[in-house]
Amino acid sequence: MPKHPLSVTNRRNSESFNRLLNEKLTTSESIGAVNMSSTEFPAIPYPWLQSEWQRLMDQMAAQKLPHALMFSGQKGIGKRQLAQALAQYVLCLSPSLQSQLPCGHCKSCELNRVNSHPDFTIIEPEETGKAIKIDQIRALSDYLSKTSQQGGYKVVIIEPAEAMNTNAANALLKSLEEPSGDTLLILISHISSGVMATIRSRCQLRLLAAPHTEQAMQWLQPLVADNNAKDLLRFARGAPLAALELASGDALEKRLKLMQGFEAIISGMQSPLDIAKQWMSYESLEVVEWVLGLSHRLVCYQAHSQAAVVDELSPVLQGFVTRVSPQYLYRFIDKVFVLKQQLLSGANPNKQLLLEELLMDWGLLAKQANKVNMS
Numbered sequence: 001m002p003k004h005p006l007s008v009t010n011r012r013n014s015e016s017f018n019r020l021l022n023e024k025l026t027t028s029e030s031i032g033a034v035n036m037s038s039t040e041f042p043a044i045p046y047p048w049l050q051s052e053w054q055r056l057m058d059q060m061a062a063q064k065l066p067h068a069l070m071f072s073g074q075k076g077i078g079k080r081q082l083a084q085a086l087a088q089y090v091l092c093l094s095p096s097l098q099s100q101l102p103c104g105h106c107k108s109c110e111l112n113r114v115n116s117h118p119d120f121t122i123i124e125p126e127e128t129g130k131a132i133k134i135d136q137i138r139a140l141s142d143y144l145s146k147t148s149q150q151g152g153y154k155v156v157i158i159e160p161a162e163a164m165n166t167n168a169a170n171a172l173l174k175s176l177e178e179p180s181g182d183t184l185l186i187l188i189s190h191i192s193s194g195v196m197a198t199i200r201s202r203c204q205l206r207l208l209a210a211p212h213t214e215q216a217m218q219w220l221q222p223l224v225a226d227n228n229a230k231d232l233l234r235f236a237r238g239a240p241l242a243a244l245e246l247a248s249g250d251a252l253e254k255r256l257k258l259m260q261g262f263e264a265i266i267s268g269m270q271s272p273l274d275i276a277k278q279w280m281s282y283e284s285l286e287v288v289e290w291v292l293g294l295s296h297r298l299v300c301y302q303a304h305s306q307a308a309v310v311d312e313l314s315p316v317l318q319g320f321v322t323r324v325s326p327q328y329l330y331r332f333i334d335k336v337f338v339l340k341q342q343l344l345s346g347a348n349p350n351k352q353l354l355l356e357e358l359l360m361d362w363g364l365l366a367k368q369a370n371k372v373n374m375s
């Protein structure tokens, strides 16, 4: 079992502190994917993840923290913050068991405060939405094979784990099978089914859920304009951080416009081709993701007809969803999935054709639903 860095007694002077900083920068370059952006210190897990945090603390106290953890759950619920809190706690040379916080003044904490701990690395795609490359994982394996500079743990966060292609994932397997020294690998996944089974099975999996609406609202409301917190949360499918992100810029406005476009087609106010023209300024993938999100809510509504879900839909959509045949709705979703796969595979389909096809399919659904209404 890894021993806790509390056992480390040698303190370094400021000269070696600077040396460590320099070494850290060199290491970062060689790995090429260390997150040098600022991180909160100390990182505090979000309130809805407190029970998960407690579980990690208990494992830590019992010296039963595994070498590899996978935090899996919807995007925007605070998985990264939880991982960072754990990393900072594990790396601290004298963490407080009572407050469950890093001490804030040991060498490790000083290094973490300036995002320069030599034994802490974050691996993520070099460009958003791109893959984590095998070279990054190879560099990581080299890094892990060396002993830690502070004499305690070495902590690595990999996010998102599903961004590792097969080669990169295979390269990581060795590090997962034969962890060197006191290593803690934290994989973060937004879609755990996208992570190779051989990787998943070698990690202790933590399925993290979005908070209940009430708890999410309690956190979100003070941070955004009161009147739209509920809308934001609804569009973010309950993920509070995703909802907060929507609050900045024109994201919410955009969602409302997309929703209005769908409603205009249902009520016959505008044609699918008109709406396709209006949507040309949006990213294709963004539109497809949004349509899938909405379709998902419609299916949930049909399956459960719960009051909570009814509240989330506008009267036009409520009317539509009670009339449309589930079979047609599923067929529509299948087609949207195909469009999404085309976009993700880099096929780069013509945007206008893609939007027109998607919206004409929606138009057919609306026609089918309206027919039910007439009969």
Ligand SMILES: [Zn+2]
Binding pocket: 091, 092, 093, 094, 095, 102, 103, 104, 105, 106, 107, 108, 109
């Ligand atoms: Zn400390």
